[in-house]
Amino acid sequence: MLSLGRQGQAGEESTPRVLSILSKVIEKLVGRNEKVVDGMKSGTLGKSLNSFHGVRAPNISIPKYLERIYKYTNCSPSCLVVGYVYIDRLVHKHPDSLVLSFNVHRLLLTTVLVASKMLDDVHYNNALYARVGGVTNAELNKLEIELLFLLDFGVMVSCGIFESYCLHLEKEGAFHNIHRSIPSASLHDVADISQQYTQTSSPPQPFD
Numbered sequence: 001m002l003s004l005g006r007q008g009q010a011g012e013e014s015t016p017r018v019l020s021i022l023s024k025v026i027e028k029l030v031g032r033n034e035k036v037v038d039g040m041k042s043g044t045l046g047k048s049l050n051s052f053h054g055v056r057a058p059n060i061s062i063p064k065y066l067e068r069i070y071k072y073t074n075c076s077p078s079c080l081v082v083g084y085v086y087i088d089r090l091v092h093k094h095p096d097s098l099v100l101s102f103n104v105h106r107l108l109l110t111t112v113l114v115a116s117k118m119l120d121d122v123h124y125n126n127a128l129y130a131r132v133g134g135v136t137n138a139e140l141n142k143l144e145i146e147l148l149f150l151l152d153f154g155v156m157v158s159c160g161i162f163e164s165y166c167l168h169l170e171k172e173g174a175f176h177n178i179h180r181s182i183p184s185a186s187l188h189d190v191a192d193i194s195q196q197y198t199q200t201s202s203p204p205q206p207f208d
Contacts, residue, residue: 023063033098046096057101083111109133
């Protein structure tokens, strides 16, 4: 079964293996959808995810963005899996609306936020998630409501469904040959990605 622990072998904080696997899965999904969009006629893309679209894709990569969310929100690893469940549900409910580089960051941030409220006894508020994610608090509030309506408020995930997604991600990890957790030391470069993500005295600038 997919390991969801936070602790490393020596008891030190580490990034869970599921984060590395999920990053690969999401990157593959976005890459595939980008190719589909390139071959589509203008105006044929669904509008369901328009609220999550930015003018351009953020500079931060999907793996770095997920690492940042996990590190600074202190969400449980299970939230990452449930966030992926929500994205998968969106894909099936709105098949003409694709997860792309222009919307994936906001989708990840919002789905993990909602998952943390469903799973974690203690979680940070929207303002902290917005600061970590590089959006305004007002925008994240709107995105949360938009996500809930797109899912028809279907945010409950049964144990069976959760385990099935863990097994799926485990197979993906084996396919990508991801065997171990990333040590927390590898997260030190997250702060160097962009000034908008490192300010401590004021919230980061919103995405374009």
